[in-house]
Amino acid sequence: MESKRIATLTLDDGRSIELPILSGTLGPDVLDLHNLAKLGLFTYDPAFFSTASCSSKITFIDGDAGLLYYRGYPIEQLAQKSDFLEVCYLLLNGELPDAAQKEEFRSLITHHTMVHDQLARFFNGFRRDAHPMAVMVGVVGALSAFYHDSLDINNSGHREISAHRLLAKVPTIAAMTHKYNIGEPFVYPKNKFSYVENFMYMMFATPAEDYVPNPVLVRALERIFILHADHEQNASTSTVRLAGSSGANPFACVASGIAALWGPAHGGANEAALKMLEEIGDVARVKDYVQGVKDKKYKLMGFGHRVYKNMDPRASVMRQTCYEVLKELDLANNKLFELAMELEKTALSDPYFIERKLYPNVDFYSGIVLRAIGIPTNMFTVIFALARTIGWVSQWNEMIADADHKIGRPRQLYMGETKRDYVPMEKR
Ligand code: CMC
Numbered sequence: 001m002e003s004k005r006i007a008t009l010t011l012d013d014g015r016s017i018e019l020p021i022l023s024g025t026l027g028p029d030v031l032d033l034h035n036l037a038k039l040g041l042f043t044y045d046p047a048f049f050s051t052a053s054c055s056s057k058i059t060f061i062d063g064d065a066g067l068l069y070y071r072g073y074p075i076e077q078l079a080q081k082s083d084f085l086e087v088c089y090l091l092l093n094g095e096l097p098d099a100a101q102k103e104e105f106r107s108l109i110t111h112h113t114m115v116h117d118q119l120a121r122f123f124n125g126f127r128r129d130a131h132p133m134a135v136m137v138g139v140v141g142a143l144s145a146f147y148h149d150s151l152d153i154n155n156s157g158h159r160e161i162s163a164h165r166l167l168a169k170v171p172t173i174a175a176m177t178h179k180y181n182i183g184e185p186f187v188y189p190k191n192k193f194s195y196v197e198n199f200m201y202m203m204f205a206t207p208a209e210d211y212v213p214n215p216v217l218v219r220a221l222e223r224i225f226i227l228h229a230d231h232e233q234n235a236s237t238s239t240v241r242l243a244g245s246s247g248a249n250p251f252a253c254v255a256s257g258i259a260a261l262w263g264p265a266h267g268g269a270n271e272a273a274l275k276m277l278e279e280i281g282d283v284a285r286v287k288d289y290v291q292g293v294k295d296k297k298y299k300l301m302g303f304g305h306r307v308y309k310n311m312d313p314r315a316s317v318m319r320q321t322c323y324e325v326l327k328e329l330d331l332a333n334n335k336l337f338e339l340a341m342e343l344e345k346t347a348l349s350d351p352y353f354i355e356r357k358l359y360p361n362v363d364f365y366s367g368i369v370l371r372a373i374g375i376p377t378n379m380f381t382v383i384f385a386l387a388r389t390i391g392w393v394s395q396w397n398e399m400i401a402d403a404d405h406k407i408g409r410p411r412q413l414y415m416g417e418t419k420r421d422y423v424p425m426e427k428r
Contacts (some may be wrong), residue, residue, distance in 0.1 A: 006054050007031055015039060043410045045217055052233075053408075054241065058091060058394055059232040063307035068314060070214045070230060071095070082361045084225040084297030085195050088167055091380075091394040104197075112168035113189035113198065116146050119173075123180045129135060132177040133262045139173050140166075141255030150214045164395045170254075170389045171195070174382045175202030192242045196222045199386070204374065216328040217373050220321050221383075224366050227314040227382050231392030236260040236267065240392040241399050245341070245408040250396055256364050257392045264301070267384040272311075272366035273302030274377050277367075282335070283342045290343075294352045302339035303347060309357040325372045328422045339369050 003020035010016040015387035018034040018128045019041055031051045033043055045051045060069040068075040071090050078087055084095075087103050089097045097105060122139050146152070147165065150158040176186050179202075187202045197213045200221065231237070239260035244253040261267035280289045293300045305312055326332045343361055363384075370380050399405050 003032065004295050005029075009036075011039075011158050024055070027062065027327065031096055036065060040414075044413050045412065048233075048238075050233055051072075053238060054233065054399065055092065056232065056395065056398060058335070058398060059230045059391070061232055061307055063305070063309055065126075066310035066313050066316075068307060068312075072306045075227065075313050076317055079223050079226050082226065083194075084229070085227050086096050086221050088249055088390040092163060092397065095148060098379075101281075106354060108164055109168045109195065110191050110198075110271050113191075113385070114170050115169050115172050119143070120176070121173075123176060126180070128181060128183060131270075132174075132181055132378055133258065133385070134383055135177040135180070136174065136385060137255050137259050137262075139164035139177070140170060140258055143169065144249050144251040147251070153244075153247060153249065153357055156401065159250070159397055159400060163397060166254055166389055166393050169186065171199040174201060174379075174386045177382060178203055178376070178379050182376075193219070196225065196336050200373075214328070216324065220369050221373060222323045223317060224383065225316060225387040227362055227366070228387035230388070230394065233395075235394055236388065237395050240396050242408040244396045244399055245405060247407075250393060253396055254389060254392050257388070261385055261388065262381055266361075267381045267388070268381040269301055269361070270370065270384065271377050273364050273367040274371055274380065276301045276377050277336055277340055277343070280339060280343070286339065286342050286346055290346050290350065294350075300343075300347060300353075300358070302367060303353070303360055304356075304358040305361050308359070308361070312361050314362035315365055318362050319360070322365040322372075325369050329372055336371070337368060340364075362370065 002284050003022050005020045005021040005023075007021055008016055009019055017035060019035075022032050024030070035124065036043065044053070058071065058074070061067065068156040070078060070087065071094055075229075078090075082090075083422055084104060085106055086097060088109075089102065109277040119142065121141050123135065126135050143165070147162065150161050152158045172189055179186050184206055185384070187205045187207075190201055191196050191198075193213070196218050200210050200213045200218065225259060226298070233241075240253045241254040244250070248256075264272045280286060290300070292298060326337055328332075331337050344364070347358065347360065353359075366384075367377075367380055370383060371377070
């Protein structure tokens with residue numbers, strides 16, 4: 001990357017170094033610190049508040065303006081006009097497909113949705129009450145053991161088939177974790193359904209009953225998938241990139257992303273938000289609960305974001321979908337949803353939240369929609385993982401396809417003991 005602008009860093013010992021200032025196509029300029037180590041210096045930026053860890057052409061976020069683009073396309077347009085598989089194609093390949101490419105991609109993914117029958121046996125090793133995310137980490141990681149013929153990460157054909165397998169099989173595995181958890185038989189995928197319909201079918205159908213997906217709920221879930229598909233270098237995506245930088249296979253890398261996503265500060269927020277609503281229990285308790293947040297006893301789950309200091313554009317889309325779903329299912333007067341709407345109103349009008357720019361995030365609304373669709377709370381983060389798989393795979397692929405990529409290896413500011421001699425046991 002060429003740079004015409006330079007920043008000069010001068011140290012208190014008189015040494016100085018010129019740091020190129022790089023400009024992306026959008027977003028803030030970044031200082032190229034590559035050469036700092038030559039001076040024996042490192043940067044200290046815990047939690048990466050000021051660090052761009054890579055360059056990427058996939059997703060752009062402007063947190064202050066509340067913008068999110070996939071490959072340049074605004075998220076609102078994709079949520080309104082596109083469908084999840086088309087968005088997957090876009091993220092993976094960089095361009096929207098034409099009609100023939102779209103159909104070919106749909107058919108390809110549809111015909112990879114079944115998992116090896118042997119994979120089903122992994123489930124028996126888990127307790128029935130295991131959290132579905134624990135099962136997901138294990139079973140998605142186990143996919144590595146099934147495709148030894150196509151794990152050469154330097155072969156673009158192998159990377160492509162692995163990407164397609166992950167995209168196709170993660171929904172099947174996700175639905176299997178649910179069925180195992182509730183003690184129902186696994187439901188095999190059905191090729192007549194769309195990607196989202198098929199997932200709902202595998203989640204909700206039983207061999208004893210016909211299952212007809214409700215189009216309003218399919219559309220709502222499709223939107224959840226689109227909105228969660230990628231989000232540039234968040235914690236789980238950075239985890240996937242770091243794991244992948246060592247040459248690990250994509251199934252193992254995606255399993256590491258699932259593990260990172262599980263935390264309540266990241267993908268676990270939609271589950272935590274629903275649990276919080278249940279804990280509040282009644283509209284009458286909202287005021288007291290919010291007071292507890294202001295007294296810093298706990299955080300309001302589903303509110304705030306590291307990058308968005310404005311309304312998260314995904315939350316705006318999800319909010320509208322949320323109202324559509326509550327109307328379709330005639331749930332507007334349901335106690336839990338009434339409570340959620342009251343909490344939203346309170347937080348949006350209270351100076352504590354306004355001053356700190358704490359808006360409801362996408363997971364606040366997606367939790368409510370998932371609950372209304374009938375997805376159990378312990379599956380919420382699994383749904384996020386399912387949708388984010390394409391983002392992880394696209395980011396991993398972008399990194400590996402770059403011939404210059406190197407193993408990621410951060411350094412540290414050491415604050416431990418200085419050198420000391422071993423103390424024999426009798427002298428301790
Ligand atoms: N409830 C109450 N106060 C909050 C919240 C919240 N959810 N989030 C931040 N604050 C306060 C925080 O106490 C601090 O106040 P003060 O300035 O008085 O000390 C101020 O806002 C700044 O907070 P911060 O911790 O510096 O913000 P951050 O950027 O490090 O945290 C976050 C971002 C998402 C981890 C945090 O907002 C949070 O924990 N939210 C709840 C969990 C959640 O909903 N996470 C999902 C994020 S969206 C999904 C995704 O993209 O992964």
